[in-house]
Amino acid sequence: MAYRIDSWLEYKKLVYAEQHTGGSRWSLIGAAHGTTVVGDTLSIKVFQAVAASLFMAPQRRIILSDSGNFPTDLYMVEGLMKLRDVGYTLRTPAPEDVLGQITDEVATVMVTEVDYRTGRKHDMQAIISKAHSVGATVVWDLAHSIGALPVDLEGTDADFAVGCTYKFLNAGPGAPAFIYVAPRLLDTVQPALSGWFGHEAPFAFDLDFRPMPGKIDRMRVGTPSIAAFSLLDAALNVWKEVDMEDVRSTSIELSEAFIHAVEASCPSLTLASPRDPNKRGSHVAFEFEHGYECMQALIAHGVIGDFRSPNIMRFGITPLFINLDDIEQAVMILKDILETKSWSKPEFQSRALVT
Numbered sequence: 001m002a003y004r005i006d007s008w009l010e011y012k013k014l015v016y017a018e019q020h021t022g023g024s025r026w027s028l029i030g031a032a033h034g035t036t037v038v039g040d041t042l043s044i045k046v047f048q049a050v051a052a053s054l055f056m057a058p059q060r061r062i063i064l065s066d067s068g069n070f071p072t073d074l075y076m077v078e079g080l081m082k083l084r085d086v087g088y089t090l091r092t093p094a095p096e097d098v099l100g101q102i103t104d105e106v107a108t109v110m111v112t113e114v115d116y117r118t119g120r121k122h123d124m125q126a127i128i129s130k131a132h133s134v135g136a137t138v139v140w141d142l143a144h145s146i147g148a149l150p151v152d153l154e155g156t157d158a159d160f161a162v163g164c165t166y167k168f169l170n171a172g173p174g175a176p177a178f179i180y181v182a183p184r185l186l187d188t189v190q191p192a193l194s195g196w197f198g199h200e201a202p203f204a205f206d207l208d209f210r211p212m213p214g215k216i217d218r219m220r221v222g223t224p225s226i227a228a229f230s231l232l233d234a235a236l237n238v239w240k241e242v243d244m245e246d247v248r249s250t251s252i253e254l255s256e257a258f259i260h261a262v263e264a265s266c267p268s269l270t271l272a273s274p275r276d277p278n279k280r281g282s283h284v285a286f287e288f289e290h291g292y293e294c295m296q297a298l299i300a301h302g303v304i305g306d307f308r309s310p311n312i313m314r315f316g317i318t319p320l321f322i323n324l325d326d327i328e329q330a331v332m333i334l335k336d337i338l339e340t341k342s343w344s345k346p347e348f349q350s351r352a353l354v355t
C-alpha cells in the first residue's frame with residue numbers, strides 16, 4: 001500500500017485519530033467523536049492533561065499516582081509542580097492502595113491503567129467513580145492499554161486520557177501520542193501548553209492566545225510530524241478490521257498458555273504479573289536474577305521481549321501477529337537457554353543504554 005502526503009495541510013485528515021477508523025467514534029478507546037487529538041509525545045501529553053486537571057481544582061494540593069507508574073509520568077508531574085510553585089505534593093502509594101487514598105484533598109489522580117513492568121491492571125471504573133465522588137479528576141495513561149484490551153472512556157465517564165501509538169498499535173518508534181478530554185470538559189479545559197495550533201484562529205496570527213472554543217483542538221500544540229502521522233495512518237488501517245473483544249480473549253488464551261508452559265519448564269523464573277488474567281493487561285512478566293542476560297540471549301534467538309530493572313523479563317503478547325505455535329517455540333528456546341546457562345556467555349553480559 002502506498003501512502004502519499006500531498007502537503008503539510010493534509011494534517012487535517014490525520015490529526016483526529018477517529019478519522020483513520022472511518023467512524024464517528026474511536027472505538028479502540030471508546031472515545032466519542034471530537035474528543036481525541038493526536039500529536040507530540042506521551043510525556044508532553046501527560047504534562048498537558050495533569051496541568052489541565054490541576055486547573056480544575058485550584059484549592060487542592062495533592063496529586064495521587066502510584067509507585068508502579070512509568071517514571072516519565074512522575075517526572076513530568078515533578079516539573080509541573082516546580083513550575084506552579086504553590087505547594088503541591090505528589091503521592092505514590094503502592095498501586096493497590098490508590099483507591100483508598102482518594103480523598104477530598106486530592107486534586108487529580110494520575111495513573112497508568114496497565115503497569116509497564118508487571119502488567120497489573122487498575123480498575124478504571126472504581127477509580128473514576130471514587131475520584132468523582134470526592135470532586136477529583138483522573139488522568140489515565142493508556143500506553144499499555146490501547147490495542148491491548150478494550151477501553152471505554154465514554155462508558156466509564158473518564159475525564160482525561162493520554163497514550164502513545166507505538167506500543168500495541170505498532171505505529172513505529174516515536175509515533176505520535178494522543179490526548180482525550182471528556183466532552184463535558186471541552187468548553188472549560190485550559191491548555192497549559194498554549195501553542196498556535198490550539199488557537200481559535202491559528203492563521204490570524206493574533207498576539208494573544210484564545211483557545212479553540214469548545215473543541216479538543218485546543219489541546220494541539222504545534223506543527224505535527226506529518227511523516228510520523230502517515231505511519232500511524234497505515235498502522236490504524238490494520239485496526240479498522242479488529243474487534244478488541246477478540247484481541248482480548250486471544251491475548252488471555254496466549255498469556256495463559258505462556259505462563260503455564262514457562263512455569264512447567266523454567267522453574268528458576270517467578271511470575272511477576274497477576275495470576276488472574278482479568279487483572280492483567282496484554283504483557284506477562286517474569287522475575288529472574290539474570291533477567292537482563294537471559295533476555296539478550298532470547299533476542300539473539302529471535303524471541304523479542306525486553307528487560308525492566310531490576311530483574312523483570314517482559315513479554316508482549318500481541319495476538320495480531322503471534323499464535324500458540326510461537327508461544328510454544330519461545331518457551332522451548334527459553335528452556336534451552338536456562339538449562340544450558342547460555343545466558344552467561346560474554347556477548348549477553350554488557351548492558352546497553354536501552355534495555
Ligand SMILES: *Cc1c(COP(=O)(O)O)cnc(C)c1O
Pocket residue numbers: 041042043044069070072073112116141143144164177
Ligand atoms: C512508554 C510510556 C511512556 C513513554 O513516553 P514518551 O514520551 O512517548 O517517551 C510514558 N508513560 C508510560 C506509562 C509508558 O508506558
